[in-house]
Amino acid sequence: MAAQTQTRAPATAPTLTPERSRETARLTGSNADAQARAGTGDPATPQGPAKDPRAAATEAYANRLWEVVGDLMLEEDVKVQGQRARAVMGEAAEVDMRLRGGDIVDVAHLPKFPEGDEGAMPIGALPPSWVQPARILLQMAGGSGATPRNDSSNAPATDLWGTAQTEPATPWAGALDDLRKIGRKPADYGVPGYQTQSNNLASPEATCNGTSLAMVLERLGYSREDLILAIETKLKRAELQASLAAKKLPPDEVKRQMAAFDPTCVRLKDGAWKARVLQYLRAENGPRHDKDYQRLRGARQSDTQLQTWAGDFQANAGMDDLALFMMDLLGIERTAINAGSNASDLVGAVHDGSSAHGLPKPTTERVEPGIGWPKAKVKLKDCLEQGGAAMMSIRHKGAGQEGTHIVAVQAVTSGGLVVDDPYGKARPDYSAAKPGDAYADPGKTRATSGRRNQKDPALDDWKMSAPVTSAETRGEASDWTDAMVSTSWVYLMLVHRGVSAGSPPT
DSSP states (O other), X not given: OOOOOOOOOBSSSOOOSGGGTOOOOOOOOOHHHHHHHHHTTOTTSOSSOOSSHHHHHHHHHHHHHHHHHHHHHXXXXXXXXXXXXXXXXXXXXXXXXXXXXXXXXXXXXXXSSOSSSOOOOOOSOOOGGGHHHHHHHHHHHHTSOOOOBOSSTTSOOBOTTSOBOOSOOOTTOOTTHHHHSTTOSSSOOSOOXXXXXXXXXXXXXXXXXXXXXXXXXXXXXXXXXXXXXXXXXXXXXXXXXXXXHXXXXXXXXXXXXXXXXXXXXXXXXXXXXXXXXXXXXXXXHTTTOSSGGGSGGGSOOOHHHHHHHHHHHHHHOOHHHHHHHHHHHTTOOGGXXXXXXXXXXXXXXXXXXXXGGGOOOOEEEEEOGGGOHHHHHHHHXXXXXXXXXXXXXEEOSBTTOXXXXXXXEEEEETTEEEEEOSSBOOOTTOOTTSBSOTTSOTTOOHHHHSOBOOOOOOGGGGSTTSOBOGGGOTTTTEEEEHHHHHHHEEEEEEEEOOOOTTOOOO
């Protein structure tokens, strides 16, 4: 079966305010506002002098993107707003490519709103400081109602960058709608999306690990389609192993045939997905976990329900649930996602089993608190600026309490980090050295503080077609201070983007 593009539709037309991405004052688009953000440590404008002209140009363009966002929020014509947002995103890709090639762009002389409504397709991860305004621009662009074009009378409809449009049209579906959602096509679009664990099929309360992994994979340029291909590669290899075992061939012959196996030349058996997913779901529903919250949709389910979900999984599972299933195929417990070589094995399996886009394989590096937070922060910043990705583990229950939590790191700021937290929005004054939960305000519990992403009780909320509400995305682009991180971090898992010999700087 052909891989499906993930579609996670908003419940209503996208809200064109920045609150969903950040809790900031409403942008007005003035230079004064850009400077004000710089003064408060906004990730788009880190404080301190630029280290080199390329860094200065990168941050100047981040300021420009925030300025454009502010201007477009005041634009009442949705069509004009969408056209301009698409034009700016095309320009952003071109500016990024020029900077990669060593051209120091004079941002001040660029048009705020380029002509036309298309441009270059990003070839790699856009700079971290561009992510937040770019997400808002993609939201605006997707709400434009742009008309797909055809390359020929017999060709499928394509968007402005040639991506096939296979999804039903909606009032807010536009040329960049696929790009706005995680697992979009093509994978290497430059702007990683946010994923919440609250809508997972696997435990919404206990899957920060796989959800953060999904965001890391997307930042590296892998799509939902890549995960599908990687999973099918594992399933095909398992089928071959079973067949060879049944034939009782000599070990050397088994080894030879496995080494020569080409999964692209083999068709997966009918029902293979459902059978293996059902095995996974049954383990998640019982033997693997002793508490209901750790199970599917946070409760014990009937086997009839598991049978239904297993049949729906391939076409409907999001990138985070697919990542968790991939972990199961590799024999990796989700609580051990970053133990030993597991992170490297996971990313490597996705890379090797997918189309891989001609990219070199990423490498992983675990950073421990022993080196100190200032040095770790420098390593993290370098990894992200080179197009890599990162997961961070923290102690989140306060002094004297056990338990850790994993988030994806979006950007490094002068005063801390911006993280995409799949669980919710931690307290800014949290310290693991003091009593108190990171996700519970003083005098409140997690359930009453309003900091936790809220799970929709609907059983099918895990499907890509289910709407995502603002209550499920409280952890998007959350600010963490250096003081908070330095007391609570357990480790950093850096995933460095693979680099070809002689490739330009990223």
